[in-house]
Amino acid sequence: MDKSNYIYTVEKITQTIPICMENTQYQFSEEFAKSMDAKDPMASFKSEFLFPKVDGNEAIYFCGNSLGLQPKTAKEYLQKELDNWANLAVDGHFHGEDAWYHIRKKSKPALAAILGAEEHEVVAMNNLSSNLHFLMVSFYQPTGQKSKIITEAGAFPSDMYMLETQVKFHGLDPDQTIIEISPREGEHTLRTEDILKAIETHKDELALVMMAGLQYYTGQVFDMKAITKAAHAVGARAGFDLAHAAGNVPLQLHDWGVDFATWCSYKYLNSGPGNVSGIYVHERYAEAKELPRFAGWWGHEEGERFKMEKGFVPMYGADGWQLANSNVLALAAHQASLDIFEKAGIDNLRRKSELLTGYLEFLIRQISGESGVLEIITPKNPKERGCQLSLLIHKGGKNVFDEFYKHGVVGDWRHPNVIRLAPTPLYNSFLDVYRFARILEQSLEKFA
Structure with a gap:
């Protein structure tokens, strides 16, 4: 793909959903996540990496802040x-x-x-x-x-x-x-x-x-x-x-x-x-x-x-x-x-990262609501954060983390009660974020 089209397409997404968007502009739906992936010019890079499996199924991998995934070309x-x-x-x-x-x-x-x-x-x-x-x-x-x-x-x-x-x-x-x-x-x-x-x-x-x-x-x-x-x-x-x-x-x-x-x-x-x-x-x-x-x-x-x-x-x-x-x-x-x-370009990745992390933030806030169970301690301003969100979990703790790991989400636990999640733009999708949110919702219902 021509690089100028690459940048234009990402900017087009940014114009459709502004980075500093109100939460209501995102949607808590599988259809919305799939539509964002369909418009994402960086989506093809996901296929260039190998994903671990949990119980035989490909994991939702949000742990690039600890260890990034293996490129398929590394062996070559x-x-x-x-x-x-x-x-x-x-x-x-x-x-x-x-x-x-x-x-x-x-x-x-x-x-x-x-x-x-x-x-x-x-x-x-x-x-x-x-x-x-x-x-x-x-x-x-x-x-x-x-x-x-x-x-x-x-x-x-x-x-x-x-x-x-x-x-x-x-x-x-x-x-x-x-x-x-x-x-x-x-x-x-x-x-x-x-x-x-x-x-x-x-x-x-x-x-x-x-x-x-x-x-x-x-x-x-x-x-x-x-x-x-x-x-x-x-x-x-x-x-x-x-x-x-x-x-x-x-x-x-x-x-x-x-x-x-x-x-x-x-x-x-x-x-x-x-x-x-x-x-x-x-x-x-x-x-x-x-x-x-x-x-x-x-x-x-x-x-x-x-x-x-x-x-x-x-x-x-x-x-x-x-x-x-x-x-x-x-x-x-x-x-x-x-x-x-x-091939990807760090500026293109950054544009996607702000949208992807913003979507994760939106879904977490939708799930947590006024319960106070989850508290995002990472800055809200996209310019003051990368693709990582750190969550204080005030009820359920490690049980919630272990539960969503059993369902295929690989994140990072930090004592005493912080979960770090990193939706990485090179190999994570909006659908990954949506699927995680549903698993998180179920895990909180069980333990929090």
Whole structure:
């Protein structure tokens, strides 16, 4: 399909059902859901993924926020590299299609589009937690009074542990150094004004703002542009963990001036369990040889690498933060999904995502009514959320979750009483959302 028609058709849907629509414009009916799917130009991408089964039936999979589905082409992409290994062995590094020595470059165009970056600002490497540590070596340099770090309260545990141990590495006390910002009393999400106020309040002692781009528990998207601008205004740096943002919401890291970021590829980027991460480093640091870093030979100047000489000379851009040679099999699986993203387009996916998540929100509110059994803690404004909705369930709890799992819905339970649901635009449909709503309705009637 011509790309211009692709965009036009999605915009046509958006005009028919505005994103900031009143609930009455959606309909709680199978016919409505099917009609939306029939008009959806992204619908065909669902057939490019493999779905798990529950009791022999294809699941309604709303758990892409934890692990994305396998592209059907992943096996083919992996087999190609296995064949290269079998037929070329060591010569595969420099011969054959996509020689391994340069294989990292293949993912750069798609990653740059997804992250809103220049190609030299991104590279696929390592895993997320490792990358956070390596980036902190470069971008957290406490000096004198300026040593504090601002983050969100209730950050993902790996981020908390990483910040805690990085601070200790510098001989500082985490309780005195890490400033955690919490929602106001009675609220579930952070107000941007409160984050900016904290930056201003601590401006004389602030070295870094390091937080999620999209909060894993609540599903809130933070205003990374405003946060970065405020951090820079007080002489601090800004970095983001994009584990739940990459492939979910459009990003413009370069234009926002973000200093650094990292993400994982196994959630919305559908690249396989524990698969390769990636980093973004703004081009202002592309030749910043003075920045401290923990170096490895794959980050050394490529043309000089095999001279095996002392004296680290970093490559230009994000590539200079690489350590070991590329994990070829991991990158193959990663590329299978990235090629789908390039066909779909992140902006097209975002248009569908806002409609799909809006439909899920509408149905949940219709089911819950005035009962108060379900409370959506994810922001109502589509611009402040991705495709995840987090539900506080005040009655029935885990029994309700387990019941709808028995009926084929795969979601995510977080103690003590939160259900996370992620209707992912690449492989979920409006009919999926409708079918889930009926199953949720039955589960609540049984246990709530």
